[in-house]
Amino acid sequence: MFLYLSIKYILMARNQQEEVRALQDTIYVLGGKWKLPIINSICNGNTRFKEIQQSIPGITARMLSKELKDMELNNLVKRTEDRDAVIPILYESTDYCKSFGPIITEMINWGISHREHIRNKKTNTTV
Amino acid sequence: MFLYLSIKYILMARNQQEEVRALQDTIYVLGGKWKLPIINSICNGNTRFKEIQQSIPGITARMLSKELKDMELNNLVKRTEDRDAVIPILYESTDYCKSFGPIITEMINWGISHREHIRNKKTNTTV
DNA sequence: TTCTCCGGTATCATTGAGTATACCAAATTT
């Protein structure tokens, strides 16, 4: 019985440790204000610099430029340059980029229901 | 046809705008390195200061203290003080705190599969 | 009585994320 419980708790502890590390890894990769909105924008089909910039409230050209370079190095986006094409520079999402889909979905869900939560609170307190 | 397409694109654009805002709200609330690991730790049943601190690699007492105060103000944790009890100070999760569950789950999933991805890459290149 | 543990706080230093602003060359529009 003792042995069983000990093993159980040791396993639980190891699991928790692994999960915290995984969580911290993800936070590290997605760190900052802009990576997730940019990933979201590109996965939504925005391909041009200005298009992406206009789809993200508050981002400056400098930050977008920096993050895009960074993300290109880390295989999160593919940048294509073809000066003869109608649209000379294209940003496209990679499979790796798409792997953040579930996280983004959950964060959007939370944000929307949080807004509703706030709105309900307000109407309740005013009435 | 033109009208239909225009309406469609306007609706899509509004949807995307709402989603970006929701995403940015969530990022704002969860900003920083520590909020999510702390929420995770408390939701996992850790109740004491040292317990929480030991469950999160790299966090200092100062940061934990600051974040816990902040989170108490924002109704993310409940702090109970009872000097006569066996365990005098307790941190507990609130319903609001638990609403981040899906996000945390997805981030843990991503982190774990990312680790596996890296490991597979390594074994492939060495062989 | 001294030592250690618990639950923190105070102070100072650092640093990098983000901002503001100006600028650029090429293409397109007016």
Added chain:
DNA sequence: AAATTTGGTATACTCAATGATACCGGAGAA
């Protein structure tokens, strides 16, 4: 011809988040 748009870059700066370190009173153990 002049103005605007696109896809950025360079420089300088700010400031809030984080880290390092030392310290604190109370409780219990050695």
